[in-house]
Every structure is written in C-alpha cells, then in structure tokens.
Amino acid sequence: QITLKESGPTLVKPTQTLTLTCTFSGFSLGTSGVGVGWIRQPPGKSLEWLALIYWDDEIRYNPSLKSRLTITKDTSNNQVVLTMTNMDPVDTATYYCAHSSKFDYWGQGALVTVSS
C-alpha cells in the first residue's frame, strides 16, 4: 500500500524559505522508474506542478519557479524534501507530494500560509 504524507510549517513570513518533507511508504525511490513530485494548489484555485525527482537523481522543475526551488531525496529514510526560497503571500497554498509521473497516489496535503 502506497502512502505519502507532507510535513512542514503551516506559517512562513514573506522572504523566508519554505522547507517541506514528503515521507512515504509502500515504494522505494531506489527502484528503477520511480519518482516523487510536488504540486500545489492555492485556495480556491487550480493545481500547479512544482518539481519531480526520479530514482536516478534526474530532477525537473517548473520553469517559472525553477530559480526558487530545490528538490532532494533521502532514499534510506523514504523522504523527499522541497525547498522554496523567497516566499510571498501569493505562494499561500496546499502543497502536495505525489507518487510517480502519473501522480497516482497523493499525500493529504499541507496548507502553508505566507503572512507577516
């Protein structure tokens, strides 16, 4: 059974850096073909793909946010970490991590509010 769960701060101040952790079970990022992605959803709005990391360390970023994003993996601990720098109120959203390039399993989401 594949499960994912996001964790991190619920509130960050403008200009701060956000660090979110996705802890998963039921699969390994050491297995060929496996990937974990991050997607966010501002309140009442659509979804936006952020980043994706694969088992072989291939990384892809949303071009519009690439300069602010870093995604890393800890295969031993079944975790993927996303950092986003220079947070702004418009970055207020629920942040999801999801399994594979099809996003076939999702975490419950973590609401992050950016406010001073």
Place this chain on the structure above:
Amino acid sequence: QSALTQPRSVSGSPGQSVAISCTGTSSNVGGYNYVTWYQQHPGKAPQLIIYDVNRRPSGVSDRFSGSKSGNTASLTISGLQAEDEADYYCCSYAGSESFYLFGTGTKVTVL
C-alpha cells in the same frame, strides 16, 4: 506555458452523461499521449481517474472514460451519480522544458 483550458463548470442530471474538455496546444496535449485526469472532492487530495489519455487505474469506475482529438482531450462521465459531484483537473506532459501542465479545473454539478 499557460494552463490548459477547461470549462469552469458542467452539470447534468443523475444518469446522464457529461463531457469535460481540456484544450492545449501541439506542445502539450496534442504532442503527447500523456494526459491524466484527476477528481477532487472538497477538502480532499486529487485522485487519479484517467492516465495516458484513456487508461483507467484499477478500481476506477468504467463510467469514466478519456479521449483526445488534436489539441483537446476530453473526460466523459457516463451514468452521472451524486458522488461524481467534484472538481476535475486535466494534466498533460509538455515536453522536457515545461514538463507538466494542469488544466484550469471544472466543477461538475449533479442536478
């Protein structure tokens, strides 16, 4: 690249069929057979219901079907049920530079 375009809302009576369009360009929807659809109930995470344009994951009702013509993908819900009332999002692979684009989302209302 801009988000894929979906109708803001569609509605239908129980038992009817509804279709949701997802319009992109030849750089995304039209260029690859990697379109996925997600269902999202209020306060919940999205759930994959269609992948690779027209494939259903195990456990997803066969009332959901997907198709594509040119730069437009479509999701059809047949035999509409109350539980189908939700938001639906399409997503397409958009090449090695943009990678993934989501649609603007469609609210399905069961009358």
